[in-house]
Amino acid sequence: MSPASTGASTTVGAVSSAPAASPAAASTSTGSPAAGSRADSRMAPGGPGYRRMSFALFLAGVATFALLYSTQALLPLISGDFGVPASQASWTVAAATGGLALFVLPMSALSERYGRRTVMTASLAVAVAVGVLVPFAPSLGALVALRAVQGAALAGLPASATAYLAEEVRPKALVTAIGLFVAGNSVGGMSGRVITGWVAQEWGWRIAVGVIGALAVACAIAFRLLLPAPKHFRAGSLAPRVLARTVRDHLADPLLRRLYAIGALFMTVFGGVYTVIGYRLTEAPFSLPQGIVGSVFLVYLVGTVSASTAGRLVGRLGRRGALYLAGGTTAAGLLLSLADSLAPVLLGLVLITAGFFAGHAVASSAVSRTATTGRAQASALYQSSYYVGSSVGSTVGATAFHASGWSGTVGVGVLAVLGVVAITALGTRAARVAARRNTLVAAR
Template identity: 80%
Template sequence: MTPADTGASTVVDAASAASVPDVPEAAESPESPEPPDSRMAPGGPGYRRMSLALFLAGVATFALLYSTQALLPLISGDLGGTAGDASWTVAAATGGLAVFVLPMSALSERFGRRTVMTASLAVAVTVGLLVPFAPSLPVLVALRAVQGAALAGLPASATAYLAEEVTPRALVTAIGLFVAGNSVGGMSGRIITGWVAQEWGWRVAVGVIGLVAVGCAVAFRMLLPAPTHFTAGSLRPRVLAGTVRDHLANPLLRRLYAIGALFMTVFGGVYTVIGYRLSEAPFSLPQGLIGSIFLVYLVGTVSSATAGRLVSRLGRRGTFYLGAGTTAAGLLLTLAPFLPLVLLGLVLITAGFFAGHAVASSAVGKTAQHGRAQAAALYQSAYYVGSSAGSTVGAVAFHSGGWASTVGVGLLAVLGVVAITVAGTLAARRRADDAPVGTLGLSR
């Protein structure tokens, strides 16, 4: 992505062409063709294996990360505590990921993306098999924090792997497929846990998710092609700190980080609290049906996988506006006391969130010219801080003021997305106005 894509601009000096000295006719000869791009592309060797491997990694990541989210009412009843207390089983996992994603990205710069992703999944699934045996809520929260920290090695490394191994034109689609795996994992994990927990309790439910994740992890390692464009970096703290400073000094990256965090604040808050709302009057749904509500994640699978087409039509900023508007409309619909309207609202929230997330995460990979793992890690850190904040604040808002308060928190986050995108649009226009005559126009 060019810096203009979500708010900055790229200026190409046309006068530079005139400064190239003339070449005598005798020396003129047809230019030798550029070597073909050896990176993976749709239809090319390894692309399908890579797509399936990272899709399965996304499934395992989200299934494990949010394995307790649909079970919070049952966990509250079994281990004690309020909705806010139980929400820490989600917030601890996403918070652990947010804290450790940057250090894990540094390890991937040194030891390789595939190595770190494999190790992360191995530790996370091992902890996942221990979670069902947690004797108390504090122990469960601690195990979930460790699990989130282990998973931190996967999202940033996956984004960096794709940025290095996939052709630029296919990058948005490739990351969209990875994000689609996230949505499938989040959906299937919640549906499975909902129905299993209804029959055998929440402990058996999270144990089943752990076994599913084991299968995904094994398949991932067998399928993912070895990287061919990775260059090992340094683990020196000074080098890492300098790379992080460079990324944080980039106004475009800062905007993308904030947009990812705010979108995830909405999503985390809504899906952490929705189980409590649907289990109460006027809906009073059983646990199995509450888990099935997460079938709407299929909408996220479609919207994230088609994000590239949205960008080609609307531009990245236009897609952010569309995602924010769709999410806001969904939030307002969920205020209705009728289940069909609530479901439609969840569909719109899910579609808007996944489209915005897929575009923002791919934009980070294309914007960063060095230290891509750190750039992606900063995005993931902001993203999961948003998830932790949304889970906790949304649950506290629900406990104090009901569902309307949770919706209010979400609408404030959506307004933040719009405000940041507007600021990027205005900055791009200012740069366009200041550009010298003869330069190329802004991309979208």
Template identity: 85%
Template sequence: MSPASTGASTTLDAASPVLTPSSDSRLTPGGPGYRRMSFALFLAGVATFALLYSTQALLPLISDDFGVAASEASWTVAAATGGLALFVLPMSALSERFGRRTVMTASLAVAVAVGLLVPFAPSIGALVALRAVQGAALAGLPASAQAYLAEEVRPRALVTAIGLFVAGNSVGGMSGRVITGWVAQMWGWRVSVGVIGVIAVGCAVAFRLLLPAPRHFKAGSLRPRVLLGTVRTHLSDPLLRRLYAIGALFMTVFGGVYTVIGYRLTGAPFGLPQGIVGSIFLVYLVGTVSASTAGRLVGRLGRRGALYLAGGTTTAGLLLSLAASLPLVLLGLVLITAGFFA
């Protein structure tokens, strides 16, 4: 019986009688496993951003609890994002050797475990240290997830699949901040970050159960010479260097704005309560939409046109965020969020 008659997506290698998977066996919208994969990575994105920025909306409360200045409390965010930035390349290398799903699972497990310890931090120093470890663990998610998608999803569906993963990031960032804001207003910041840790446990378990086993992964080398050669090749490409710089700029702007906004909105002239400030992060829903529709935007404007539009939108949002009017500040946050996630 021929492979075609069985419905198997295989081709016969001329040099061997063994049937090998063809590119047609990769996941595609409507095909088996695609929805499970999309939902699993969506949940991974939710857990990643909820944990990564779990203290951001709570910085004024953390400052008061430990009696530290805003600049010291903000290290609970900077340590997490810094740990992710420093460890994303080493974790990517581990995923090349041990597999994307393995590294993502381990990363989530460690980050969730640390997240359950964060509420018990006895000092600001201990809290910053725990957050740094958490960020380093989460570094195994972003690059590994996109590499998994590149290997397991057909090229024509790749942008949409990555958009859904990024949409999960936006949902995680939004829900984490909104939940922590209202819970903290009633029971304090420690209970609120503990709630985020419990939610992340559920996301991590569901992720591991849902994500299909990789079918196209090929283990690479962990030799330093090979890894350095790969990094050198990437950095020697002028286009890639510009893209890396854009990524660093967007993350700096986005992270900086949302780190400061809690202090600004709880202080004069706005004086908003913590729960309302947490609800401001509902604007992340705009990021969910812009990320999930980025594929269509690229189809209409091209990648360069979509990037220019995203950059212009973010810039306009930054200018509006400087206003002393609450509606203008909120509109600025909407534009910043839409541009960043696109």
């Protein structure tokens, strides 16, 4: 039985046995040649085009996260400008991630028909165009609406990028390649928050958001110039019935369901913590200025390292072992951040960031390896769950902070981590049951 059907872990670099695809599922497949016939032509570290591809998708990740979370470090200033509490200002983040979650599946369907590179390029172009308008938003409602449109435009990036990698990169290099894309996310999230923090301290949040828009324009242009043309993409169908059947098949897979839930829960923690941390650090007992608060997001560099090394982590511990370690690291960081002195709070953020990015890289790469057909839809469902988790985390985390302070936000995060551990344990149990079943079958 395949890992997808048993819940067993897929070892990095191993070739998993794929279940027979139904005709409907096959129609949504990429139509790529069998792995054996294309092994020599797909990209691998050190091979032709791999470095250009990695850097291009790294820049796409930078642009995506810089735009998507461009207002997160600025929430205290936005609250002051519009005279609203954290729970309302947080919608400038939740609207963007919610728009992405809502549109990622339709955008993945477009990528099946028109190509990954085409959809990614169009998505970035629209997102940076909206980014030019965001600094001129006359009200909080207008700002939230523009951010929702921007998030919907960015929806073409995540699922299309992971599908592109699954088609164009050799299986043994897939976790590393996706880890580099996720590392670009962490650099984008970090640079966006650090830059906006210091720029906003001098010239206000509107200029700061405009600077991020300019950075995203440069990344988008470089991405399009660098990304190699796909060689293994085959256009699929846009028929709603076919798309619905593909989605249904993915949701029927117990392993994929668990991975989707894990991505959502990890992002619930991350979204809640980083939406609220600015408020906590600008208030007593820390009372830090906006520029220093923005610089706190330099801890994202830890996420860059943990995401890019996720492949080695899985190689040593297996997928479930890596997820247990990521969850434990995140939980330790949450508890450490309860301290009322700055050093343990910063160390807590380091652990939260390292655990989150490692868990995200492991789960997202597992989705790409598990889905043998309709990869863009499989990745889109993961991304949708992931960004729903971000929206929930930012709104619930801010509401908990308003009601109970930082301890309330930490409580939300701890519950989410316990969910990750429970789901991973369920996968471990399913794998053991499947192994015993296979042993009995072999004995007969």
